[in-house]
Amino acid sequence: MAASDRKLASLLTEIRGCRICEKYLSHGVRPIIHASTRARICIVAQAPGIRVHETGISFNDPSGDRLREWMGIGREVFYDEDKVAIIGMGFCFPGFDAHGGDLPPRKECAEAWQEKLFAALPVFDLTLLIGSYAFDWHLKRRAKKNVSETVKAWRDYTPALLPLPHPSWRNNAWLAKNPWFAKDLLPYLRRRVKQALKEE
Numbered sequence: 001m002a003a004s005d006r007k008l009a010s011l012l013t014e015i016r017g018c019r020i021c022e023k024y025l026s027h028g029v030r031p032i033i034h035a036s037t038r039a040r041i042c043i044v045a046q047a048p049g050i051r052v053h054e055t056g057i058s059f060n061d062p063s064g065d066r067l068r069e070w071m072g073i074g075r076e077v078f079y080d081e082d083k084v085a086i087i088g089m090g091f092c093f094p095g096f097d098a099h100g101g102d103l104p105p106r107k108e109c110a111e112a113w114q115e116k117l118f119a120a121l122p123v124f125d126l127t128l129l130i131g132s133y134a135f136d137w138h139l140k141r142r143a144k145k146n147v148s149e150t151v152k153a154w155r156d157y158t159p160a161l162l163p164l165p166h167p168s169w170r171n172n173a174w175l176a177k178n179p180w181f182a183k184d185l186l187p188y189l190r191r192r193v194k195q196a197l198k199e200e
């Protein structure tokens, strides 16, 4: 095993044993990460939802189906860790808020792990940033005033990074109001995914 593989494997073991914010996690600790040193694409999202928590598989829900459609790939490629790494800004399901929505990712998680993890991951051809927590951490001051403005400015972050809205049904109205997303950004995304996976 190469040194880079050993470094990542040891860090993933450490993360999978993490209990830092256990007392705040109503559904218990279950860190979920898909990663390898050979992945060419990275997806940085928010935090697992309940279905992901229960199955241990990221984006194993209708949002994931839409994200795969956006990327132009099926489950087989999406869940091949040697092609696609899937990282949350929080690795465990944070629980529900008073209205039944998901709580935000625990801040402790990004503070403890995000930098260490990216130091052990490869340089990706393309990193997809999904939602405000990923924007705030990975774009820092380059993020615009809100998710919509940041996604609208997607060309500012390419070729390494591409900001996306969350592929949840909750964003259907936003998608309908912003037809440029399907017309301009998605064809670019699909082309870059193909290139990164060396399919063209």
Ligand code: SF4
Pocket (backbone or CB within 6 Å): 015, 018, 019, 020, 021, 022, 029, 030, 031, 090, 091, 092, 106, 108, 109, 110, 112
């Ligand atoms: S959310 Fe992150 S910091 Fe909290 S217990 Fe899970 S892995 Fe550890």
